[in-house]
Amino acid sequence: MSQFVNLEEGTSGQLPMGHRNGTNTGISGHIQRYTLDNSGIEVQGISSSGRESTRPFYEKALLHWKKILRIFWPLVKISPFIWCANKISIEPFFLYDTVINSDKKCVKIDNTLNTVGLILLPFQILIIIGSFAFLARARRVGLLKKRLHRKILFLLLLLDSLTYIPIGPDVLLTNAIWPDPELSNRRSNFYAANLFLLQYFLTVILLYIIFTRATRTWATLAKTTWAKAAFNLLLYVHGGHVFGGLWYAFSIEKEIGCWKKACKHYALECPLGYYDVCDLNSPDYKFINEFCQTKTQNTAAYDFGIYHDAHESGIVEMWNFPRRVLHCFRWGLQNLSGFGQNIQTSTDAWENIFVISITIYGMVLFVFFIGNMQIYLQSQTKRSEMISQKKQEIEQSKSFKKLSENLQKQIKRYQPEKWEVTKGGVEFGNFFNNLPDDLIRNIKRQLCLELLLKVEEFRRWSEELLDELCDCAKPVSYAEQAEIVRRGSSIDEMLFLVQGKLRTYSLTSVDTGSAASPLRFETSINHLEDGELCGEELVAWFQADLYSSNLPISTRTIQTIKKVDAFALMSYDLQNVFIKHQTTLSTSTQVQAPPPADSQPQAPPPPAKPPAQQPASEI
Template sequence: MIDLPYLIVGITFIILTVVWWKTARDDKEALVVFTILGLFGIIGVVPIPQIAMLVLLPRMKGSNFSEGVKIMNTLIVLQYALRVYPFYRICKIQNKEKLDKSNISKSYWVSGAINFVMYITACHVLGAFWYFFSLQREIDCWIHACKSENGCEISTLDCDDHKTFKNITLLNDLCPINPSNAMIFDFGIYLDALQSGMLGSTNFPQKFLQCFSWGLRNLSSFGSNLKTSTYAWENLFVALISISGLLVFIYLLGHLQTFMQTTSRSVWLHQKTMPQIQLMLSEYKLPYHMGSVIWRTVQDRLEDDKYYMENIYSLLPDKLKSDIKLHLFLPLLKKEPMDEELLKEICEHLEPMNFNGINYIIRQGEPLDMMFFVTQGIVLTYTINNGGSSSTSRLEKGDYYGEMLLSWAVASTSFSNVPISPQTVKSQKKVEVFAITATELQLVVAKFYNKILLGSPDTTQMKITVANS
């Protein structure tokens, strides 16, 4: 019989292994590893021990029957050892995947479902082994009873049409089950299976549920209620149950702890970043739908330790940054008589700059080396005349400075004649601007230079207008 839960997991593991194998064709070492893993998955799915049992056991007679059962049980144990690895790999992959923290409950339900399937499968496997070992222990007792009786041939225990063991009283006396006698033969943990009559029953649902219930109860209690005999393999089986139960408990406890930590971190990130995101939406006047996109992006980036949050904008991907800059600055640049595609390219190259306190951004009489847009704070501009008098103005959110660089970048092919700033520009307290340097602006315009020269008459006239403005 093939376990349906494992069949699903095993096929999934084989498919994943094939995908890994294809992606690692150039890596010979990885190719060998994935090939071996694929073979393990196939061996785990195919019911080799069960087929061998159906073919070989009917041919085994006498004492060889008990030995054959032990060999078959050993093969089944080895196969289930191979079956554990695909479960481990799939759980490891699931835990390593980046989770969408906006839907964290759903993500952990998937992982929890996989762990639950693992637990149910473990209970089923332990119950199945208990059934097989109970049958084997009863056969061992029969063989022991037959050997202790003079004239008893072990071959008479075989179920065939030629020989039938008639001395049922001998088996009842030397293999007492109900009531049991541990002084004669101690069945240990297998006594319940024998007393219930489960081994002789043909009711499969009853057998399955009884074995599953036994595995569930004893795995959950770490096998603490099991009273064993002195039989070595029985004690090893109980030790395996106790260790397995403990490992499952530790694993589930660790998974729960990870879930709690991730949930707490998600709440902390929400409390920390949501006010900043709301402030950003308000300050930049961004569409509301951008808020959810920004929130998911910030969460994913902050989960990665290589990202450090200077501000919300610094964590956004290039595409989202581009959308924000177009939303903020393209309407302002459209006031300039220039090609719209060129204006979009200029927006793409704007980068944020932050000033804390009073700082000189541009000085009067020095080369005008940047054009910038104010997004937060107040910027003062003033001109000092030769007579000592000055005129002052202020730039606030939505204002920009250095537009004369646009006409210079279109008309000039050299950086030597960059315009001189007629004013001094100074930040007040905390200021955020988006700026593009004169050099970068000239390079951007150069990309469109052929389009301007070879464009339509309207575009050529636009160039002349900008150059003379």
């Protein structure tokens, strides 16, 4: 006998020999797999007859692990989205980890950002693990069996591999600080920068794919009108953040390039990597100020291009980190929103590529935003037309015209945007959707009370009981040619027609006067129209036996000729009101004629409960 563990209740039991569940059973000590829940996370339990004392520990551990997975599994599902958003939000901050010392012409490192990066690294690793766990889960449950799904998985893994590579922004200035004499400093710098920019674009593509698939599979997100607008704003803000950070890093690289050109211009031997040493013994390189005039736009000596504003404002020399980020963020948003039209570039090729990237990204975001706005406006226009059509149909219905002018105004005024539109037109129950209780009660009084008074028994009842009957009445609708009651079935409701037409079929026996065939049955057909009712047999039935648990049998078949709107009074509701009516009559009789002294008062019977048979569908 092999053991099994009940993960829901924390108990263990035995399975018969030969039991098969996709794993080997019946052999002590074999590993058996158990599925925790619908999250698809599986654990392995070891069943061994020699470890009876340790089984409770494993059971408790499995139960605790299951609870933890249930709590954090929803976050695992969106971990790829969180990872991408986290990547494009945090990594650009490391573009600001260098500051220029203009006096000594050197570059210093802001180690504060490196400390923050080490703190955030474990969280990034957890998000990466969650991303691949979600993809593995999707493949295990069979979501990726089709060839198309496998291609999508391959694309996601390729984008993941390129976006998850830890190309820290610190490498942008690695060669500027520790130059390699065999390579061109400037070229390697820009290669690293454009690699980071390419990685950012791939991350945005992956983020867009994840968001698009989420809107197609998550009903809640698909119905949210502001989701796409928020996503577009997220990409716009992050774009300004990234391009602002790159602009800052390229500005420092441009400054270093000017220093090198100044050394060549004055035919001076500048030591290798001199701009990385900011100590007291640093030589005086103030002659560079004459060549690299950052405060004035001297394009004859050296053209800083789009980076002139960074040097003129002194932002590359500022140690105040928030001010640096805010200034560059403003620059990124301003030029992204203007598609880079106001940027004056130099003749440098990589600088122009950077500006082209800003223009293309801004245009893509603009087209994406315009498309979302167009979809939103179309949906709002369609929704407005549907509400207008619904309002017009309700105003033209007979039920609406029967209401007083005051109630008509209240219905048209109260939350028309919440009215639901059905394919078959306006349903009778839509009068009562999203309306306050007091307004619903008043509508029922005006539409239903007049119909109730057509029953002779109800005319003798008090106003309080009639109001209770109105409250019990439920608005129902029946489609054309629908069968409401079949001959021989029980009658479980009274139907008061507000709008529509019914046809009834009943069999009538006719005496032929012949001994061979004394009786002959004929079909009698009648019609019921607006203001009439059916199911009045229930009134006589409860008058004869108030506490009967059975219901009367219908002697006719009732079918709709065209669409019917009506109020349905269910048998159990009618029986309860009858009991209250009988109790009221008994109480009033006892007050008028006191009972003998030896008589004891009897408790009223309990109210009737709804039968097992389901009533007509409500709208």
